[in-house]
Amino acid sequence: MPELPEVEVVRTGLSSLLLGRKVLSVTAFRANLRYTLPNFSPLFNQKIKEIRRRSKYLLFDFEGDISENTKNNTSNLQTLVWHLGMTGQFHVLPKATAAGAHEHVRFDFDDGSSLRYRDARRFGYAGLMAKIDWPQHAWFKRLGPEPLFDAFDVEYLLSHCLGRKLPIKTLIMDAHVVVGVGNIYAAEALFLAGIHPARAAGRISKHRLQTLVNAIKTTLAAAIQAGGSSISDFVQVDGKPGYFAHSFHVYGREGEPCTRCDAKIRRIIQAGRSSFYCPNCQH
Ligand SMILES: [Zn+2]
Numbered sequence: 001m002p003e004l005p006e007v008e009v010v011r012t013g014l015s016s017l018l019l020g021r022k023v024l025s026v027t028a029f030r031a032n033l034r035y036t037l038p039n040f041s042p043l044f045n046q047k048i049k050e051i052r053r054r055s056k057y058l059l060f061d062f063e064g065d066i067s068e069n070t071k072n073n074t075s076n077l078q079t080l081v082w083h084l085g086m087t088g089q090f091h092v093l094p095k096a097t098a099a100g101a102h103e104h105v106r107f108d109f110d111d112g113s114s115l116r117y118r119d120a121r122r123f124g125y126a127g128l129m130a131k132i133d134w135p136q137h138a139w140f141k142r143l144g145p146e147p148l149f150d151a152f153d154v155e156y157l158l159s160h161c162l163g164r165k166l167p168i169k170t171l172i173m174d175a176h177v178v179v180g181v182g183n184i185y186a187a188e189a190l191f192l193a194g195i196h197p198a199r200a201a202g203r204i205s206k207h208r209l210q211t212l213v214n215a216i217k218t219t220l221a222a223a224i225q226a227g228g229s230s231i232s233d234f235v236q237v238d239g240k241p242g243y244f245a246h247s248f249h250v251y252g253r254e255g256e257p258c259t260r261c262d263a264k265i266r267r268i269i270q271a272g273r274s275s276f277y278c279p280n281c282q283h
Pocket of ligand 1 (some may be wrong): 261
């Protein structure tokens, strides 16, 4: 499943290829993915102005041609929101390339290229909304801050931890607290910070929470950087998935030696998910 770093790498890759391209047509080969697909016709003759990311959503901002829209006011600015679900992938291919397996939507552009959305398990979904409205949409309005933004700092995290008995790992994976800290990155960040994943959130000092905030940012930023080198993979004709394997300190390493102290990595189940930690380095 793509996590925040993978989605950010997809965003960077698509931005490098698609900005300024005008949509000539959109073809949906089915009416629904996870949810019913939107009517894409408001995007015809619109140009992709910017591609942003919020949590694990890609936001494609569109802008009409002034020559074709007599009033180019804010009300006609559309944002296409896309979530990749479990197996969603975008590929940028020549228009003439035949549809691949599990290809569900294609956008054809004015320069002869096309954007294809492929999704074997069809848990992805999309919505089209006015640019000014998307932050208030149900998908976004209760989300916590972006982990790499300054708003996610120790004071903020402390305010969510005070008095809480909830395990710290469960808390940092709650998208209402902070978005984009998935199971893998939560485990890795807690290892770097030396904090046991089951420790009660309210029983961690401010100093240690500062270390955790730094570890979350470092872990996600490193994953984004590692993925940057594989951008070309998901835009080629026979593109592989844009998701990448990292080397982990604890994630998926039960019974293997800790990279720091050689103790055996342990696995426990928390909130239905596997948690990996070093019993010697994390308290
Ligand atoms: Zn260790």
